[in-house]
Amino acid sequence: MTASASAYNLPIHSIVSQTQPSLPPPPSDRALAARRAGSVSSRSTATRRHRSSRSHHGGTSYRPQNEFPNFAQTGDVEIIISADGQERRYMLHRLILAQCSGFFETGTSEEWSKAQSRPPAPESGGGTNGSLSRIGEEDDERQLGAHSILGPSSGQRQMWRYELDWGNGDEDQPMLVQKPPSTSLFGGYPHYSLPPPPIPDKPPQSNNPLFRSIANFGAMQSAAHILQPAPPLSPSNLLRDYDNLFRIFYNHPPSLDSLNIAEAYLHCKSLLALADMYDSLEVVGPRIDHHLLQFQSRLWKQIAKYPPSYLKLGYLARSKVIFSEALVHVVGQWPQGNRQLSHALPDAVLDLIEDKVDELTEKKAKAEAQLFRLGLLTSKGDRVSPTNAYMDWLAQSLFRQYLADASSPPPPPIPKLPTYAHPAPPSSAHRSRPPPPLLPLPPAPSTPPPTPSSFYRTLFAANQAYLPHDELKKFIRLAPLPSSSRDLSSRDALKRLERKIDELKGMAREVVKPLMRSCLELEGNSGERGGGGSGLGYLTCTRVEESEWPWD
Numbered sequence: 001m002t003a004s005a006s007a008y009n010l011p012i013h014s015i016v017s018q019t020q021p022s023l024p025p026p027p028s029d030r031a032l033a034a035r036r037a038g039s040v041s042s043r044s045t046a047t048r049r050h051r052s053s054r055s056h057h058g059g060t061s062y063r064p065q066n067e068f069p070n071f072a073q074t075g076d077v078e079i080i081i082s083a084d085g086q087e088r089r090y091m092l093h094r095l096i097l098a099q100c101s102g103f104f105e106t107g108t109s110e111e112w113s114k115a116q117s118r119p120p121a122p123e124s125g126g127g128t129n130g131s132l133s134r135i136g137e138e139d140d141e142r143q144l145g146a147h148s149i150l151g152p153s154s155g156q157r158q159m160w161r162y163e164l165d166w167g168n169g170d171e172d173q174p175m176l177v178q179k180p181p182s183t184s185l186f187g188g189y190p191h192y193s194l195p196p197p198p199i200p201d202k203p204p205q206s207n208n209p210l211f212r213s214i215a216n217f218g219a220m221q222s223a224a225h226i227l228q229p230a231p232p233l234s235p236s237n238l239l240r241d242y243d244n245l246f247r248i249f250y251n252h253p254p255s256l257d258s259l260n261i262a263e264a265y266l267h268c269k270s271l272l273a274l275a276d277m278y279d280s281l282e283v284v285g286p287r288i289d290h291h292l293l294q295f296q297s298r299l300w301k302q303i304a305k306y307p308p309s310y311l312k313l314g315y316l317a318r319s320k321v322i323f324s325e326a327l328v329h330v331v332g333q334w335p336q337g338n339r340q341l342s343h344a345l346p347d348a349v350l351d352l353i354e355d356k357v358d359e360l361t362e363k364k365a366k367a368e369a370q371l372f373r374l375g376l377l378t379s380k381g382d383r384v385s386p387t388n389a390y391m392d393w394l395a396q397s398l399f400r401q402y403l404a405d406a407s408s409p410p411p412p413p414i415p416k417l418p419t420y421a422h423p424a425p426p427s428s429a430h431r432s433r434p435p436p437p438l439l440p441l442p443p444a445p446s447t448p449p450p451t452p453s454s455f456y457r458t459l460f461a462a463n464q465a466y467l468p469h470d471e472l473k474k475f476i477r478l479a480p481l482p483s484s485s486r487d488l489s490s491r492d493a494l495k496r497l498e499r500k501i502d503e504l505k506g507m508a509r510e511v512v513k514p515l516m517r518s519c520l521e522l523e524g525n526s527g528e529r530g531g532g533g534s535g536l537g538y539l540t541c542t543r544v545e546e547s548e549w550p551w552d
């Protein structure tokens with residue numbers, strides 16, 4: 001009663017507030033409250049996540065990198081390269097490797113990967129074990145067809161693993177072989193938690209020829225070992241070449257010498273040999289071409305010194321500029337580099353060289369035939385002769401005599417017979433002794449040597465390069481003038497002779513002009529100004545057309 005009585009003594013509004021439920025807030029207030037509650041919840045969740053990412057030592061948790069050379073989160077091809085106590089690991093992508101290399105495209109194909117990762121056949125048996133085995137097989141086949149994982153677990157992805165194998169002897173080249181992949185969770189990388197295996201003191205030798213035969217599949221499809229066998233690379237150079245190969249695959253600039261052209265050539269040569277082994281010349285070649293072309297004039301001088309070496313390098317790199325520059329020197333000096341190139345280049349390149357040599361020989365033969373047919377005409381259009389134009393015919397005869405002498409090699413020297421002293425008169429006992437035999441003459445050459453290139457350059461220079469004023473002056477003093485020309489003084493006859501010789505020189509210059517065109521970057525295509533390789537001892541007018549590249 002006391003409680004009830006005290007309750008009656010309370011105010012009306014307080015009783016109503018205790019007995020009736022509170023009214024809901026207006027809709028706008030409810031939405032505002034929900035938004036405030038949501039923001040508070042998100043802040044608290046973010047705070048918990050932020051706190052959970054902190055370690056007990058006050059720093060953030062370590063997350064593996066996902067960039068070159070270790071794509072720990074998205075990579076699926078593990079590559080381990082060990083050489084003389086040094087080791088480099090790469091976690092790369094199968095898609096990029098397969099696009100850049102025929103070797104990796106074959107090794108990571110569905111058929112080869114399925115053969116390598118297929119689980120052994122389950123034992124016959126009923127019950128639960130047999131059911132689970134059948135389910136695992138179906139999942140494995142489905143997952144391998146989709147390029148997803150190795151095992152039946154949906155938390156794994158398909159992985160590939162390659163290690164550098166050094167072969168069984170010195171003749172084998174070290175190359176990557178495929179090994180059984182290690183188990184890797186999706187998004188994880190086992191080498192961050194497990195220590196790496198110990199590095200051997202000497203390179204391991206392969207005991208399984210099957211892996212090397214499959215690894216050689218890409219090399220068998222390549223350019224048939226164009227580069228000559230080089231001495232074994234040092235471990236640092238081998239690691240550098242592999243690193244440059246993978247850097248080019250990921251569109252990173254390779255680490256090549258950019259100051260010394262000789263060192264850059266060696267770096268590019270070894271890198272191209274490695275790219276040839278892994279069937280990736282189409283990707284590596286443009287990078288090599290871009291790097292070497294930065295040397296400009298130093299590169300052209302090096303090619304002029306070693307044209308066969310740069311011809312092979314230009315072919316492997318698919319460099320039109322380097323290949324054509326070296327080909328001009330090789331064709332001009334042929335057959336000087338025949339022995340060095342005959343066993344080092346494919347038949348397509350050798351056929352191209354022989355075709356260009358034949359074309360150059362044919363051009364020279366046509367030019368010589370035209371030179372000896374050059375002649376002067378009278379005002380009526382008749383050929384000059386001693387009867388109708390004696391001075392013109394004299395100039396023409398002198399010019400042809402110069403062509404014959406300059407285009408023919410010098411005659412061989414006459415062997416000197418041995419000289420004998422005159423001894424005392426022989427006695428009757430030695431009178432029957434035969435005289436000493438004479439030295440035999442050298443055999444005559446079967447084919448005449450080619451015309452020297454200086455002959456064509458002299459004709460192209462014209463002016464006073466040959467048959468100068470002094471020689472013509474001496475000649476006119478010795479040449480007898482016929483009765484019809486006695487009215488001409490020696491000075492007038494010399495001027496007329498010089499005019500006719502200059503006319504013949506102009507015609508000869510137009511004949512040899514195609515041979516003097518320079519196709520070398522070394523001279524900046526200044527064939528008419530410098531005389532087409534005037535500093536060289538051979539012609540440089542060889543040009544490679546767009547349809548003649550041997551790699552197309």
